[in-house]
Amino acid sequence: MSSSSVINSLNKGKIFDNNKNTLSNTKQWCQSCASFHLPRDHWKFMSEDMPQNPLEMIDDLVKMGIYKPEAFKMADMVNTADLRKALFLKMAGKGDSKREKLVLELAKQAGGLENAFAAAFGAKSGEFFNDTIQSGQFSRRRFLKNLAVGAALISLANCAPNNQSSQTEETSDAPPTNTSNLEKTELQIGFIPITCATPIIMSEPLGFYSKYGFNAKVVKMPSWGAVRDSAIAGELDAYHMLAPMPIAMSLGLGSTSFGVKLASIENINGQAITVANKHKGKVNGPADFKGFNIGVPFPYSMHNLLLRYYLATGGIDPDKDVKIRPVPPPDSIAQLIAGDIDAYLMPDPFNQRAVYEEAGFIHKLTKELWPGHPCCAFAASDNWISENPNTFRALNKAIIEAAGYAQDPANRPEIAKAISERAFLNQPVEVVEAVLTGNFEDGLGNTQSIPDRIDFDPYPWQSFANWISSQLVRWDLQGDGKVKQAITNEAYDEVGQEIFMTDLARELAVELGQTPPTDIYRTETLEFDTFDPTKPGEYVEEQIKKYGV
Structure with missing residues (x-):
């Protein structure tokens, strides 16, 4: 039987009661939503006859059989902040453009995210909701876990896709995000199409940016030189950078001196020879x-x-x-x-x-x-951070939360699928999944299982900065002694703490319910030696003495 035949047969006797020849109150199949719900006039009912008291609406919805009473057991425990969080954090984005448009339209008509909740329950709630309904296309999803109060919340939850999972439902216990103080919401973030950029890339299709009030687009860049040059020219708001780049750029290595801050680490491990x-x-x-x-x-x-x-x-x-x-x-x-x-x-x-x-x-x-070495980072210029402090903080928080989500191996297949697309990595999903899961062929006839082949820990250890600086000194990549002059033995900590924003990253991670370290330095164990971040100068001398270079 064709899908149209199924729909037609479902509609027969469902839209009309054969005995009374009237519209029934039972759920029916909707071609536009591809799901069961009220007859075609249910949106009219909601917009024109919506009870002003949310509790009355709950009673009506239960009587009509849309929801069972058990779905509302937690309603009395839900406060205003929880509702705002549910509406604007749990419902925003998820990679569905129709849903993003709806949530943005809701916020716009309400005069901002902070006002949207009041608008939904105020004297003009019916008008507000009816206008929004008429402006969008909808499909169904399961009702939000443990939340049942509010016409806007219920309708949004009832009309989003069934098969959309929500990362924020399971991972975010943070307070509702205040987006009213953002200096800028339309953002462009440069990235190189590599798995090191996973938190930056995935935040667009998986909704981490939109959760924090941003319409952020990741911009594919052809090379690291292009990222550097675009940063200096002010063509991007923020960037995916190699961990040594903020140090090199701030010191004027390979380019004119340009102040850049390393806000959080994108990935640890994740490279190979x-x-x-x-x-x-x-x-x-x-x-x-x-x-x-x-x-x-x-x-x-x-x-x-x-x-x-x-x-x-x-x-x-x-x-x-x-x-x-x-x-x-x-x-x-x-x-x-x-x-x-x-x-x-x-x-x-x-x-x-x-x-x-x-x-x-x-x-x-x-x-x-x-093991656990840094590679790439999320960075922004000193000037941009100064001009957009609230935006920078919220953007960094979104990426730190995304990194936390990517830490869970159970989420890696979903992430691999999201970032493999042409707009992002443009790679076969099986290749990206092999990297993210650590289950891969090595080209020598071996099947490897190394779960931390790449991992995601956003904490920018100051010991990372000191090791990087020590190697810039060791190799003097410009060959003019500039690095050795800039980074004396006393200056390692100063350079690292000026550029690596460790304290802010910790603060944001704590707000997200993560458990970042309280220390800023740790001893780093490499394959051939151990790095004491309090003695970087001695470390370089030992390396040169041992290996001759």
């Missing part, structure tokens, strides 16, 4: 890379610093025995296949994609070099 298949069986350790052309995404990247750290342990001078050059991550596989590079240390999904394309094999995950 991938080698072209033509070298299979010939590369077992760092010494075997001698003479290679090796790609990294940017000079001031964890990729470059970790690659240099690894090569040096095998007696390889990164500036003499190999050639390391910047390669935009999206170009890395093509260059590997063409033979322009022999290997690369890149962010995923390009390591896994090389295996998928049978172009290369994964030699080493960077989590083996430094």
Whole structure:
């Protein structure tokens, strides 16, 4: 039987009572909603005859059989703040453009999110709701857990998609978000299409931005140089950056000095050294890379610093025995296949994609070099933060919450599907899921299960900043001694604490119910040594003495 036949048969005898030839009060199949609900005049009933007392409406809805009394057991426990939270946090976005339009329209007609609740229950609640209904398209979803009061809340909850799950229903116990003080709500956030940007990317389709009152769009950038240049030009509001970039830019390394703050860490781990298949069986350790052309995404990247750290342990001078050059991550596989590079240390999904394309094999995950190392970050300029302090705080909070959601392995398949789309990573979902879940083929005939191949911990440890600064000093990437002059042994802590916003990240995480560390420094254990963040200068001296570079 066709779907239209099913609908027709369902409508027969449902819309009209055969005995009374009148409209029935039973639920009926709606073609526009693709679900059962009241007859076609139920919106008219709600708009024109809506009780002004929400409790009366509840009684009417129960009598009409729309909801069972059990659904309202928690209603007496719900206060005004809970309702605002449910309406504007639980219902906003979720990646459905129709729903986003509806919620924005509700807020707009109410004169702002803070006024929307009052508008829904005030003297003009029927007019307010009827206008909103006429402006949108709707479909059904299950009634919000434990909440039942309010005409706007009930109608929104009843008319959203059945199959939409809500990340905020399960993860957010924070107070209702105050969006009335945002200096800016239309935002553009630059990103490079890599899994390191997962919290920044997923916040658009999964609704974390809209939850905090933003109409934020992530903007795909071609390279890290382009991100840097767009940041300096003021073309973006905020950015996905490599963790060393805010330090390098603030110190004027590779560009004019430009103040940037690292607000939170996007990902830990999540990179790998991938080698072209033509070298299979010939590369077992760092010494075997001698003479290679090796790609990294940017000079001031964890990729470059970790690659240099690894090569040096095998007696390889990164500036003499190999050639390391910047390669935009999206170009890395093509260059590997063409033979322009022999290997690369890149962010995923390009390591896994090389295996998928049978172009290369994964030699080493960077989590083996430094478990829990930082990679990418959410950042904004000093000027933008100063001009938009409330917006910056709310935006950072949205991303920290998204990172917390991504920490749960159970959410990774959903996230992989959301960020794999053409507008974001533009990668096969199985490749992205292999990275996020840690269940992957390594290109050497092995099936690996490493759940923390990539992970998401937004806390910006000051020890991260000190290690990064120590390696900038060690390798003097500009070759003019500028880094060594800027970062003396006494200046490590000053540089880190000026640029890494650890205290704010902790504060926002606590507001979200997360449990961030209270310390700002920790001893970092790497594969070949241990880093004491209180002695970065001594650490560099020990490395040079041990390996000669």
